[in-house]
Amino acid sequence: MISVLIVDDEQLVREALKLLLKDASGVKVIGEAETGEMALASAREKRPNVILLDVHLPDFSGLYISQKLLRQYPETKVIILTSEKNKTFSRRLLEVGVHSYLTKEAEQEELIQAIKEVQKGKRIISPKIASQLAISKMTSQVSGVLDSISDREMEILLMMVRGVPTETIAQKLHLSPKTVSTYRVAIFKKLNVKNDAELILLGMRQGLLQE
Numbered sequence: 001m002i003s004v005l006i007v008d009d010e011q012l013v014r015e016a017l018k019l020l021l022k023d024a025s026g027v028k029v030i031g032e033a034e035t036g037e038m039a040l041a042s043a044r045e046k047r048p049n050v051i052l053l054d055v056h057l058p059d060f061s062g063l064y065i066s067q068k069l070l071r072q073y074p075e076t077k078v079i080i081l082t083s084e085k086n087k088t089f090s091r092r093l094l095e096v097g098v099h100s101y102l103t104k105e106a107e108q109e110e111l112i113q114a115i116k117e118v119q120k121g122k123r124i125i126s127p128k129i130a131s132q133l134a135i136s137k138m139t140s141q142v143s144g145v146l147d148s149i150s151d152r153e154m155e156i157l158l159m160m161v162r163g164v165p166t167e168t169i170a171q172k173l174h175l176s177p178k179t180v181s182t183y184r185v186a187i188f189k190k191l192n193v194k195n196d197a198e199l200i201l202l203g204m205r206q207g208l209l210q211e
Helices: 011-021 036-046 062-072 087-096 108-119 127-139 151-160 166-173 177-191 196-205
Strands: 002-007 027-033 050-053 077-082 100-103
Touching (some): 002 011, 002 036, 002 108, 027 108, 036 050, 050 108, 062 087, 062 151, 087 100, 087 151, 151 177, 151 196, 177 196
Parallel strands (some): 002 050, 050 077
């Protein structure tokens, strides 16, 4: 039996996923979480075989949580299940080692199959996302604006565009406010923005904020 933990901040989504997996042969949902912090705690307590993880959570991004989960629980498989369409962000998640990347439009059969395949050690990517990444690679148009941003800067950027204060970012990432401010200056420079309003606008254009 493959045990599954569902992580999404929307209760309706969690309920829908549980319903989709309710009668799946060989698959059992053993828990759910609505924040990144709850996801880490549940993973530690329940040790699921597979985690269905949304990219956008209230406290941390899927990128940060994926890195933490993969580092702390290498035996656990992480499946990103999201509406995120930014190609650079999708690529970064795949680069950190997530086992599958599916859109929330995935059919029931596709989701169940992905869970079973990643448990066998395979890597599954939604055809739609794979196609986007392939086209972007061929045309060299992979959201170049964000390519210069490091993983740590991306993590901070994702919180900045949501309006998270510097002190809160520092607390969540276990950094000093001064260090976060230094990253902030570097991000502004790399993205060629002058203020928070321009940064948020850029974030919306690059798909870093949910519609």
